[in-house]
Amino acid sequence: MTTATSAAIHVEQLKKTYSIHERESGLAAAFRSLLFRKTRNIDAVAGISFDVHPGEIVGFLGPNGAGKTTTLKMLSGLLHPTSGACRVLDCPPHRREKRFLRRITLVMGQRNQLVWDIPAMDSFELNRAIYRIPLPLFKSTLKELDDLLELNAIVRKPVRNLSLGERMKCEIAAALLHRPDVLFLDEPTIGLDVTMQRRIRSFIRDYNTRTGATVLLTSHYMADVEALCRRVIVIHHGRILFDGDLSDLVQRFSSTKTIVVKLENGGADLSRFGHSVALEDGGVALRVPRSETARITEQLLATLPVTDLTVEDTPIEEVIEQVFALE
Amino acid sequence: MKLLRLLWLYFRLGILSEMEYRINFIIQLGQSLLSLGAAGANLAIVFSHTSSLNGWDPPALTVLLGIFFMMGGVIGFVIEPSLQRLMEDIREGTLDFVLMKPEDSQLLVSVRQVRIWKLFDIGLGGAVIVTGLLWSGEGVSAVNFSVFALTILAGTVIVYSFWMLLATLTFWFVKLENILVIFQFVYQAGRWPVTLYPAWLRIALTVIVPVAFATTVPAQAITGGLETEMLAGAILFAVFLFGVARMFWKIGVKRYSGASS
Numbered sequence: 001m002t003t004a005t006s007a008a009i010h011v012e013q014l015k016k017t018y019s020i021h022e023r024e025s026g027l028a029a030a031f032r033s034l035l036f037r038k039t040r041n042i043d044a045v046a047g048i049s050f051d052v053h054p055g056e057i058v059g060f061l062g063p064n065g066a067g068k069t070t071t072l073k074m075l076s077g078l079l080h081p082t083s084g085a086c087r088v089l090d091c092p093p094h095r096r097e098k099r100f101l102r103r104i105t106l107v108m109g110q111r112n113q114l115v116w117d118i119p120a121m122d123s124f125e126l127n128r129a130i131y132r133i134p135l136p137l138f139k140s141t142l143k144e145l146d147d148l149l150e151l152n153a154i155v156r157k158p159v160r161n162l163s164l165g166e167r168m169k170c171e172i173a174a175a176l177l178h179r180p181d182v183l184f185l186d187e188p189t190i191g192l193d194v195t196m197q198r199r200i201r202s203f204i205r206d207y208n209t210r211t212g213a214t215v216l217l218t219s220h221y222m223a224d225v226e227a228l229c230r231r232v233i234v235i236h237h238g239r240i241l242f243d244g245d246l247s248d249l250v251q252r253f254s255s256t257k258t259i260v261v262k263l264e265n266g267g268a269d270l271s272r273f274g275h276s277v278a279l280e281d282g283g284v285a286l287r288v289p290r291s292e293t294a295r296i297t298e299q300l301l302a303t304l305p306v307t308d309l310t311v312e313d314t315p316i317e318e319v320i321e322q323v324f325a326l327e
Numbered sequence: 328m329k330l331l332r333l334l335w336l337y338f339r340l341g342i343l344s345e346m347e348y349r350i351n352f353i354i355q356l357g358q359s360l361l362s363l364g365a366a367g368a369n370l371a372i373v374f375s376h377t378s379s380l381n382g383w384d385p386p387a388l389t390v391l392l393g394i395f396f397m398m399g400g401v402i403g404f405v406i407e408p409s410l411q412r413l414m415e416d417i418r419e420g421t422l423d424f425v426l427m428k429p430e431d432s433q434l435l436v437s438v439r440q441v442r443i444w445k446l447f448d449i450g451l452g453g454a455v456i457v458t459g460l461l462w463s464g465e466g467v468s469a470v471n472f473s474v475f476a477l478t479i480l481a482g483t484v485i486v487y488s489f490w491m492l493l494a495t496l497t498f499w500f501v502k503l504e505n506i507l508v509i510f511q512f513v514y515q516a517g518r519w520p521v522t523l524y525p526a527w528l529r530i531a532l533t534v535i536v537p538v539a540f541a542t543t544v545p546a547q548a549i550t551g552g553l554e555t556e557m558l559a560g561a562i563l564f565a566v567f568l569f570g571v572a573r574m575f576w577k578i579g580v581k582r583y584s585g586a587s588s
Binding site for chain 1: 336
């Protein structure tokens, strides 16, 4: 991949402001708003900057309404930025030039592009024609996608007869037939069971290794992010709170560790050691300050009939929650 | 040609989708025949009382009915289903997938959904036109036929552009399903020559809801009753309306992408 700047995605002071209608509840307010519309400006994305290098997989994290999807849509050319600049593969996305569109893809876990009543294979054919993919290349790409996703058994069934997971596999395949260099994945594993999530995840990793494609991914499942992304960008209220290695995120924002203890005689009150939560299997999870972990572990072992004890990092979900709580 | 290539692609998909629901084939064919029969009966009743309606004799009106059917078929075949889907897609946000394709977005949204059974109406309409012409006993000169073809083309472009304009409004006003129903209703007026209607209605059916160009004008063309000015007018209006629809579409897409805020 050759681009003038070394970044595959370059974002600088990117901003998106929506103007939304506002009205109070009730009939009178509804009539009033017919005549006088009150609008309010909301910064969905409030001036963010980052670069993504070719071949990187970057996780884009944030609660609902943080501005993740808006950013992805600006980067894929569906939304015009209010101000600031972004370039993807050295093209300004909002112009939606054909050469740009041929090199990117957007997968939205909650929406589908496949035609409902016919087998996915026919939708693939349609994409082949629209993207003008030469037949030999189409076949070899399909073969490759089949290796990774095991599509063979499902592409000839009407899409409406597929399970959610099977449909997602086909959606992803349809989005990748033209071998894009940049993938925007918005919640690609949403609603899927754990096994299928794992499959999709390993597929994304393999695809990235094989093709060197750049991936920007949003997900609510931390497992996705942990498995795929070394680097994460945390966004909240349209601003970037953190941009760096996932491990740094934990180091920086997690001030606690979790000690899981099982005692011989079952439950005991451990609240004097720290914030404690009883677990279903009879154990107790203790949240303790990171710096105290060693001392408290020692104390527990010395004073109580411990049968099992493990020390764990605070789950990333909770770390992220703490990050957002800081705001 | 790009338009034909894409139309063929979606036509193929349309066939594939419809094959999933076979019984539909029978129902649709029955429906087409029934409504044609009803329209023919209407004509028969009128002509049992009079032999000419404002200069239109039974064969000419039969030709008009054929054109009305054919044009309705064209609308129902690709224009209506595609633009209805466009409106749904704008509402549901699934238009994104169209805009991300490296192809002209207006072209894609205009041919994306095909209702193949409407080809019956096009075929039936053609047969009715031929019947009317044979009945009149006057042959069709090459000139009249070419003018007819031109007016059909212009009429199709005008009706398409008009629908496109209406559908594009969805970018601003999200709930607009009913507007297309209104058009269908007004289109029914096209089964009679617009010259029968009072002046205000005639003007409305020519300029505001351009039904006249879709039916009356082509019928005049093939029966040799079309003035040159009207032909020129139809072509110019088609070009103009298409240009406006195209511009409006671009503004709409820009708005969809939020260029305004």
